[in-house]
Amino acid sequence: MTKLNSNSGCSKCGGVKVKPWKELSEDEKTIARRLPDANMLTTSELKHLSFCVRCWNVSPADDPRLA
Numbered sequence: 001m002t003k004l005n006s007n008s009g010c011s012k013c014g015g016v017k018v019k020p021w022k023e024l025s026e027d028e029k030t031i032a033r034r035l036p037d038a039n040m041l042t043t044s045e046l047k048h049l050s051f052c053v054r055c056w057n058v059s060p061a062d063d064p065r066l067a
């Protein structure tokens with residue numbers, strides 16, 4: 001349970017609920033689509049991003065499991 005993961009946590013607010021696009025709920029996806037960093041992107045591009053559900057910071061989803 002204490003496995004270190006440098007990709008976990010938000011670089012902006014430190015929140016731990018940073019989710020890749022595919023793990024967002026429908027409500028969260030609606031919010032994410034309106035973000036300035038995301039509203040120009042296609043769905044396939046959004047799949048390459050992670051979203052902090054606390055402050056809505058957007059970061060690249062570089063987790064290889066998502067590739």
Ligand SMILES: [Zn+2]
Pocket residue numbers: 010011012013014015052053054055056057
């Ligand atoms: Zn955050």
